[in-house]
Amino acid sequence: MAGGSSQVPGLIEELQREFSLPVETLNPFLRIDPPANASADLLEQHAPQLSVAVGLALRSFEDKL
Numbered sequence: 001m002a003g004g005s006s007q008v009p010g011l012i013e014e015l016q017r018e019f020s021l022p023v024e025t026l027n028p029f030l031r032i033d034p035p036a037n038a039s040a041d042l043l044e045q046h047a048p049q050l051s052v053a054v055g056l057a058l059r060s061f062e063d064k065l
Helices: 011-019 040-063
Strands: none
Touching: none
């Protein structure tokens, strides 16, 4: 899951139960290095909400190649 709704208490567990499939929150920083001045705890807490921004930022670099 991505976005703010991934922070709703119990939602991931309910989706797993309803669909009998694994559900997890998206962390767009797993394969890229976050900014050096960024707080690791803060990034981990808000990573799912930043997925669109990270994707758009990465796309802007690809367009210039």
